[in-house]
Amino acid sequence: MTCKRRVAITGLGAITSLGSEVEDIWKNLLTKKSGISPITKFDASAYSTQIAGEIKNFDPSCFISKKDLYRLDIFSQYALFAAEKAIQDTQFSLDKEDLTKFGVILGSGMGGINEIESQADVMKEKGPRRVSAFSVPRLMINAIAAEISIKYGFLGPNFITASACSSSAHAIGQALRAIQYNEADVVITGGSEAVITPLSIAGFCSARALSQRNHDPEKASRPFDKNRDGFVMGEGSAILVLEEMERAKARGAKIYAEIKGFGTTADAYHITQPSPEGEGAKRVIEIALKDAQICKEDVHYINAHGTSTQQNDKIETLAIKKVFQERAYHIPISSTKSMLGHLLGAAGAVEAMVTAMSILKQQIHPTANYETPDPECDLDYVPETAREIRLGCAISNSFGFGGHNVCLVFCDPKKQ
Amino acid sequence: MERKEIEEKLYDIVSEIVGAPKDELKLETTFVNDLSADSLTIVDIMTRCEDVFQITISDEEAENMKSIGDAVKYIHTRLEKDKKK
Numbered sequence: 001m002t003c004k005r006r007v008a009i010t011g012l013g014a015i016t017s018l019g020s021e022v023e024d025i026w027k028n029l030l031t032k033k034s035g036i037s038p039i040t041k042f043d044a045s046a047y048s049t050q051i052a053g054e055i056k057n058f059d060p061s062c063f064i065s066k067k068d069l070y071r072l073d074i075f076s077q078y079a080l081f082a083a084e085k086a087i088q089d090t091q092f093s094l095d096k097e098d099l100t101k102f103g104v105i106l107g108s109g110m111g112g113i114n115e116i117e118s119q120a121d122v123m124k125e126k127g128p129r130r131v132s133a134f135s136v137p138r139l140m141i142n143a144i145a146a147e148i149s150i151k152y153g154f155l156g157p158n159f160i161t162a163s164a165c166s167s168s169a170h171a172i173g174q175a176l177r178a179i180q181y182n183e184a185d186v187v188i189t190g191g192s193e194a195v196i197t198p199l200s201i202a203g204f205c206s207a208r209a210l211s212q213r214n215h216d217p218e219k220a221s222r223p224f225d226k227n228r229d230g231f232v233m234g235e236g237s238a239i240l241v242l243e244e245m246e247r248a249k250a251r252g253a254k255i256y257a258e259i260k261g262f263g264t265t266a267d268a269y270h271i272t273q274p275s276p277e278g279e280g281a282k283r284v285i286e287i288a289l290k291d292a293q294i295c296k297e298d299v300h301y302i303n304a305h306g307t308s309t310q311q312n313d314k315i316e317t318l319a320i321k322k323v324f325q326e327r328a329y330h331i332p333i334s335s336t337k338s339m340l341g342h343l344l345g346a347a348g349a350v351e352a353m354v355t356a357m358s359i360l361k362q363q364i365h366p367t368a369n370y371e372t373p374d375p376e377c378d379l380d381y382v383p384e385t386a387r388e389i390r391l392g393c394a395i396s397n398s399f400g401f402g403g404h405n406v407c408l409v410f411c412d413p414k415k416q
Numbered sequence: 417m418e419r420k421e422i423e424e425k426l427y428d429i430v431s432e433i434v435g436a437p438k439d440e441l442k443l444e445t446t447f448v449n450d451l452s453a454d455s456l457t458i459v460d461i462m463t464r465c466e467d468v469f470q471i472t473i474s475d476e477e478a479e480n481m482k483s484i485g486d487a488v489k490y491i492h493t494r495l496e497k498d499k500k501k
Contacts, residue, residue: 066435071456130467133459 004180008248008413009256009356011241013085015078016340016350017053017234022085026357029365030386034218034339036232042198049210051217052196053234053341071134072147073112078237078346079144079192080151086188086239087152090253094152103156103184104145105175106239107167107191109345109400110200111141117199144192156184162345164400165305167191168238169348172408173262175242185244190349192237201233207272211308221342222369223306223335224313224377231307234341238349240356245413257359258413259352260393261292267403274315280405281319285395288407294393296324299331301364301394303355306335306381307342314376316397321379332389334382338368348398352408355396359412363388417495422469423488429464430484433457443485465491471498 014020017035018028028035035053044050060069060077063084069077087094115138122130137143142160149158157178161170168191175189195201204210211230213220221232248255265287267280274281289296305316321328336347336354343350358364363386370383392415398406423443431438434451447453447461462478465471469491481487 068435070433070435126467129472130463132463133456137456 005182006245007176007179007242007259008245008253009240009259010243010248010253011086011090012239012256012353012356013082013087013089014236014238014350014353015055015058015081016236016238016343017055018340020081020085022353022357026354026361029336029339029354030363032339032366032368034368035234036217036220036341038214038217039196039201041196044201047201048205048212049201050214051211051220051232052201053232054196055236071138073115073138073143073194075108075112075114075192075194076138076143076147078194078235079106079239080147082190082192082237082239083148083188086241090241090243099153100155101185102152102154103175103178103187104148104154104158105161105171105178105187105189106145107161107163107169107171107345107348108141108144108193109162109164109167110193110195112139112143113195113200114197115139117197148188154188157187163404164402165342165344165347166398166400166404166406167345167348169352169396169398169406169408170264170404172240172242172259172348172352173264173406176259176262179242179244185247187242188239189242190237190239190352191346193344193346194235195344196233196235204233209309219369221308221338222371223304223308223338223367224317224374224381225370226372226374228308228310228313231309231337232341234337234343236343236350237346238353240349240352255413256356257410259408260411261288261294261409263288263291263407265405267405269403271403272401274311274399275403276315278315278319278322280403281316281397281399282322284405284407285319285323285397288395288409292409292411294409294411296327298393299324299395300389300391301355301358302331302333303351303358303394303396304333304335305397305399306333306337306367308335308337312399316399317377317379328379330380332364332380332382332387334365334367336365338370348396348406348408351396351398352410355394355408355410358394359391359410362391364391417469419488419492422491422495425468426465426484426488429461429468433461433464441484443488444483446483448482469495471495
């Protein structure tokens with residue numbers, strides 16, 4: 001058996017409701033700034049939920065030509081924007097690289113839902129002949145991986161993972177494997193999502209998944225708090241560049257963190273509910289730690305899935321307790337969704353980015369809006385302020401509708 | 417519809433779809449050679465013309481329109497014919 005190669009994170013890029021620079025997003029998270037506000041993308045007055053983490057004033061024209069903008073759904077525009085930032089961050093000289101060893105593996109939950117909705121309207125109003133020739137290439141979920149490979153000439157592994165809210169965590173896991181087992185030296189990974197649309201918000205409202213705290217948007221996403229009433233939709237993209245460790249070191253690259261382990265399981269229980277005993281979540285953390293060859297005692301931080309739904313936060317807490325036992329009470333846990341909302345298929349990528357930043361900075365962001373303790377959520381959710389901690393190893397959890405579970409393990413390469 | 421009006425509308429459509437500034441477009445501008453339009457782009461321009469001018473353009477007719485001027489001429493003749501009906 002060949003030995004697994006080590007993998008470094010050497011580039012980050014993102015676009016979210018809290019900014020379009022990774023450093024800005026990070027600072028906003030440390031200071032508990034909220035990206036949640038009333039929906040402006042469409043008239044939401046008839047909706048039970050009227051708030052979301054919208055990206056305002058997005059201007060991709062510096063990176064994407066007008067011609068390309070016309071033929072790209074907004075979820076692809078977000079991905080191309082974040083990818084350009086992440087690739088710039090690596091300081092690669094792409095003209096000197098062997099691009100057959102560069103892959104693109106991304107995740108999205110719903111792909112080009114904006115395009116699906118608008119072309120469905122065109123068809124209903126004007127008939128099938130008026131549907132745009134670009135509708136299919138705009139809406140297909142794999143557009144983001146394809147567009148990035150075409151733009152930069154990346155010739156290696158290229159595909160999409162779709163597992164709802166764990167999509168981009170799966171993508172990062174597959175990117176890790178592609179480098180570990182020598183299918184690629186560099187993989188552009190992460191995810192993108194743009195689902196603040198009339199139809200998808202209506203669907204999530206009908207499923208009773210969203211918070212209805214319309215009068216107080218910034219307090220609506222309150223993971224692990226007793227008075228949580230559902231998640232808040234977010235949108236955006238986060239892209240991570242994974243690179244084979246020795247190569248990254250040899251070129252003197254900035255290394256944010258090492259990505260060391262990946263686990264993936266299914267609940268095999270219900271299409272939206274997590275299994276009540278948290279077994280799928282428990283197993284996935286254990287599998288990921290074993291994959292990383294990390295002892296439970298060495299985990300210093302958990303970036304939770306923490307959606308602010310009754311079920312998720314309770315079951316995730318239970319799973320963490322089952323894995324870490326008494327130590328669970330001493331591991332700080334935070335939820336990025338408390339400020340950005342839930343980016344669905346891009347959530348795992350944003351949270352992987354945040355976990356990598358936590359390792360680089362040896363600092364963790366708080367969970368916003370944790371005010372009233374819930375007896376079933378009684379761990380340390382970092383409710384007050386950001387903390388400086390000794391952070392050798394961290395995990396990030398992602399759980400998707402359908403019962404998909406992913407856990408990723410990140411380490412400080414200097415402490416390995 | 418006046419020929420000049422058709423021309424203006426064509427510039428709007430083409431400018432939006434290929435992302436070229438309107439003032440760079442002329443009647444002689446060709447879709448493939450000057451604007452590097454691929455087959456999807458040309459189909460999309462024709463679909464938009466069908467919508468804006470309320471006509472039907474067959475694939476064969478579209479095939480013969482190499483420039484913006486060709487399209488203006490075709491649409492103008494077509495609208496004149498429809499008027500006489």
